[in-house]
Amino acid sequence: MGGDFRIEALLHPGAYPHEVGRIELVATHVSWVVLTGPYAYKVKKPVRFxxxxxxxxxxxxALCAEELRLNHRFAPDIYLDVVPVVRAGEGFKVGGGGPPVEYALRMRQFDPACCLPELLQREVVTAEDARQVARMLADIHARSGIAPAGSDFGRYEDVRRRVLGNIREVARDGEASLQPALARIADLAAARLQRLAPLVEARRRAGHVRECHGDLHAANLVKWRGRWTAFDCLEFDPALRWIDTLGDLAFLFMDLLAHGREDLAFEFLSAYEEEAGDYTGLALLPLHVADRALIRAKVGLLRAAGAGPEGRPALLAAAGGRIALARRWLEGVPGALVIMHGLAGSGKSTVAAQLVGRIGAVRIRSDVERRRLAGRPALSRRRQGIAEGEYSRDWTQRTYARLLRSAQAALKGGCNVIVDATFLDASHREAFRRLARSMEARFLIASCTADPQVLRARIRARASSGTDPSEATVAVLEHQLRTQHPLADTELQRTVLFDTADRDSTSRALDSVRALCAGRA
Structure with a gap:
């Protein structure tokens, strides 16, 4: 540090050009953060690692400036500017004239009780919260810079070196009881990396390696001024930040699983994929989940090494839990493939949405993917005749082919899958049954019904709201009633029926699907 400056010089009110409240100092291994009430000031320690x-x-x-640039993408209202620390008489102050002796990143201070781990502990985080975080992240990823073609970022060899190196580091720091699991993880990761090498390279060429957050675990999310905001983006190593977007979202997905909230994890993942349409990347999910779990296990082991006898057992237990999570995802188990079935207005999408958190699944919506194929926003409207344009037989076949590919990738990624489409054509149902069989996945049909008069009323109400992707009209419903292929007896054996006009019946059917997907019925 410049001159005789010490961080203690910033622990009194006269060092600031504004009123302060209670001043607190928080230290990490690379920084100090001085909390003043309205603002927090982050000062880098003079260290080299x-x-x-x-x-x-x-x-x-330079590090302060880079941290400001990176985090301004996620939290422009929190990360404000870089300010100099200068000499003032016998002391030092933040801001003002004179040669800088140090620099501080100035941020708005927020209540740590509003960070995600604390809110999870209080059980006040909702499915809609998870979906809001997903939409925020998908939007930022879409606007983030793509890795330069000539860079090494995201190349297979770089990914392989980082993943396997991380496992070795955890093994080095882990206790003897953890070594068998870590040896198994190393073997599984190496085998999965080899299988997925072409996909890793294909995604890099397709522009999925971007300048991401890099450290998006739960503790780096805050609900601030009513809006979910990510902060503390990883600034010191570009290679850990220029990564596949799926690896970025996998950090939070993994952390929600580690907090015992599989429901929120899949609400987050499903909403992200619906926004981004990146279903084919889900085949990489187990690898990224394991890698992120081991990163947090490594942090936990390091903290345990420096903790006292009271805190050490909990830190070791948490690290062990994340190692077990990594192993489970790399070993994998066959999932479940649930296809919705029913006429327009039968409540398929409502039921599918309720199933996401209940069974831990990714939902793929035909109404959204049909528009994505056409390059249209999810809620856009276009007047089209029955079986014409995007609803022609050819376009419908293309839509179902896209749904099939997406479901296959999600199943490869260890997810249960819900395909939200009408499935009134028996050939479409058969294609997905064959997919489930080829991947040893449980196959279920969730068939939604209601009286035709109820269906007509729902369609009219939905059209006037303008908040649903479905473009079905009453005329479309009448056409479906005439042309649908009823479920065969063999299909009914795999079907859970939903009378969506009866709330109690729907609740029982949801429980039945959950039990069947878990193999308990």
């Missing part, structure tokens, strides 16, 4: 060089004032200034 293999992964970080903050040994000079110039390097610390």
């Amino acid at each position: 293999d992964f970080l060089d903050a040994s000079t004032l110039e390097r610390r200034a």
Whole structure:
């Protein structure tokens, strides 16, 4: 640090150009954060590690500027500016004239009780919260820079080196009882990496390697001013930030699983994929989940090494839990493939949405994917005749082919899958039954029914609301009533019936699907 400056110089009110409340100092291994009430000031420690060089004032200034740039993408209202620390008489102050002796990143201070782990502990996080985070992240990913074609970011060899190196580091720090599981994880990861090498490279060429957050676990999310905001983006190593977008979202997905909230994890994942349409990347999900789980296990083991006898057991237990999570996802088990079935207005999408969190699934919606094929937004409207344009037989076949590919990738990624479409054509149902059989997945049909008069009323109400992707009209319903292929007796053996006009019946049917997907019925 410049001159005789010490961080303690910023622990009194006179060092700031604004009123302060209670001043607190929070230290990490690379930074100090001074909390003043309205603002938090982050000062880099003058340290040098293999992964970080903050040994000079110039390097610390550059690191502050880079951290501001990166986090401004996620939290522009929190990350404000970089301010100098200058000499003031016998002391030091933030801001003002004179040569800087240090730099601080100025942020708005928020209540840590509003961070995701604390809210999860209080059980106040909802499915809609998870979906809001997903939409936020998908939007930022869509606007983030794509890795330059000539860079090494996201290349298979780089990914392989990082994943296997991370496993070795956890094994180095882990206790003897963890070594068998870590050896098994190393074998599973190496085999999965080899199988997925073409997909890793294909996604890099397709522009899925982007400048991401890099450290998006639950503790780096806050509900601030009523809106979910990510913060503390990873700034010190570009290679850990320029990653596949699926790896970025896998961090939070994994962390929600580790917090025992599979329901929220899949609400988040399903909403992200609906927004981004990146279902084919889900085949990589187990690898990324395991990698992210081991990163957090490594952090936990390091903290345990420096903890006292009271805190050490809990930290070791948490690390062990994440190692077990990594192993489960790499070993994998066959999932379940649920196809919806029913006429327009029968409540398929409502039921499908209720199933996502209940069975831990990714939902793929035909109404959304049909528009995506046409390059249209999900809620856009276009007047088209029955069986014409995007609803012609050819376009419908293309839509179901896309749904099939997406479901296959999601099943490969260890997810249960819900395909939300009418499935009134027996050939479409058969194609998905064959897919489930080829992947040893349980196959279920969730068939939704209601009186035709109820269906007509729902369709009219839905059209006037403008908030649903479905473009079906009453005329479409009448056409479906005439042309649908009824479920065969063999199909009915795999079917759970939903009378969506009866709330109690629907609730019982939801429980039945959950039990069947879990193999308990």
